[in-house]
Amino acid sequence: xxxxxxxxxxxxxxxxxxxxxxxxxxxxxxxxxxxxxxxxxxxxxxxxxxxxxxxxxxxxxxxxxxxxxxxxxxxxxxxxxxxxxxxxxxxxxxxxxxxxxxxxxxxxxxxxxxxxxxxxxxxxxxxxxxxxxxxxxxxxxxxxxxxxxxxxxxxxxxxxxxxxxxxxxxxxxxxxxxxxxxxxxxxxxxxxxxxxxxxxxxxxxxxxxxxxxxxxxxxxxxxxxxxxxxxxxxxxxxxxxxxxxxxxxxxxxxxxxxxxxxxxxxxxxxxxxxxxxxxxxxxxxxxxxxxxxxxxxxxxxxxxxxxxxxxxxxxxxxxxxxxxxx
Numbered sequence: 001x002x003x004x005x006x007x008x009x010x011x012x013x014x015x016x017x018x019x020x021x022x023x024x025x026x027x028x029x030x031x032x033x034x035x036x037x038x039x040x041x042x043x044x045x046x047x048x049x050x051x052x053x054x055x056x057x058x059x060x061x062x063x064x065x066x067x068x069x070x071x072x073x074x075x076x077x078x079x080x081x082x083x084x085x086x087x088x089x090x091x092x093x094x095x096x097x098x099x100x101x102x103x104x105x106x107x108x109x110x111x112x113x114x115x116x117x118x119x120x121x122x123x124x125x126x127x128x129x130x131x132x133x134x135x136x137x138x139x140x141x142x143x144x145x146x147x148x149x150x151x152x153x154x155x156x157x158x159x160x161x162x163x164x165x166x167x168x169x170x171x172x173x174x175x176x177x178x179x180x181x182x183x184x185x186x187x188x189x190x191x192x193x194x195x196x197x198x199x200x201x202x203x204x205x206x207x208x209x210x211x212x213x214x215x216x217x218x219x220x221x222x223x224x225x226x227x228x229x230x231x232x233x234x235x236x237x238x239x240x241x242x243x244x245x246x247x248x249x250x251x252x253x254x255x256x257x258x259x260x261x262x263x264x265x266x267x268x269x270x271x272x273x274x275x276x277x278x279x280x281x282x283x284x285x286x287x288x289x290x291x292x293x294x295x296x297x298x299x300x301x302x303x304x305x306x307x308x309x310x311x312x313x314x315x316x317x318x319x320x321x322x323x324x325x326x
Contacts, residue, residue, distance in 0.1 A: 025103035028113040029060040029095035033071035043117040050122035056081040060095040093162030097155035118183035127286040136170045139179045160211040161218025168266035171273040178277035180295035219267040220259035
């Protein structure tokens with residue numbers, strides 16, 4: 001049985017579609033004006049116009065933020081349907097939740113206000129929206145019907161991995177259409193926090209520890225998952241790191257925001273849905289034959305998937321053509 005036949009057999013749900021009118025809410029957050037903020041907003045405005053659908057652009061920013069206000073003065077007249085949501089937020093996930101709750105359109109597209117997006121995303125988004133599929137469209141510029149976000153409980157207060165936390169729940173209930181076109185060469189979802197979060201690392205502080213803690217919660221990792229992800233080649237440090245990860249794992253189970261728990265951890269749920277979509281060439285239905293689907297994974301993620309995902313091992317020869325190691 002080849003990979004396509006194997007994965008086709010796994011798809012038991014019927015194709016569902018929407019009949020509602022199409023309109024889009026683009027949303028990002030910014031606490032300080034990054035060097036690419038203005039260009040990022042301009043690029044989103046161009047993409048939004050090119051899709052041809054009604055849209056709004058929402059920027060979530062702390063109230064009284066003079067830096068943001070001053071930096072935006074020069075382009076406010078150039079942006080259509082642009083709104084600043086003045087809101088104190090505690091994390092990226094909290095900011096996205098506030099932006100989503102203030103939005104009014106049928107489809108929600110989160111974006112990174114530090115990135116300038118390629119105009120070709122407009123064609124991808126338009127093509128997906130015209131098919132009205134009841135799935136998460138996972139590209140570097142994701143498209144999500146607001147019903148999906150509401151049905152699975154929405155964004156949660158996580159500083160890192162808030163996308164995995166949400167998208168894995170959507171993947172479980174509705175499925176994923178993956179088109180990692182890599183116009184911007186960015187990861188599809190939050191990569192694992194860097195080794196700066198590990199014990200004995202110079203510069204480790206409260207914020208980096210929270211990043212790792214939130215990633216544990218978002219992915220619903222256990223201690224063994226963390227050991228596979230972070231301890232390759234560390235030899236004598238393994239016992240210290242197991243103790244460290246055991247403490248973080250215990251805290252994650254009593255934290256205010258607790259992991260969603262399914263039959264697999266949330267990272268595997270999401271990535272296995274992405275691999276299914278890529279091997280079955282869902283992206284071929286979106287009319288961009290000259291744009292190859294590729295996705296970036298870290299060496300640690302690839303090693304983790306080889307160790308933890310049976311599906312990844314089963315389709316590894318088919319999926320390798322889409323994976324770029326970074």
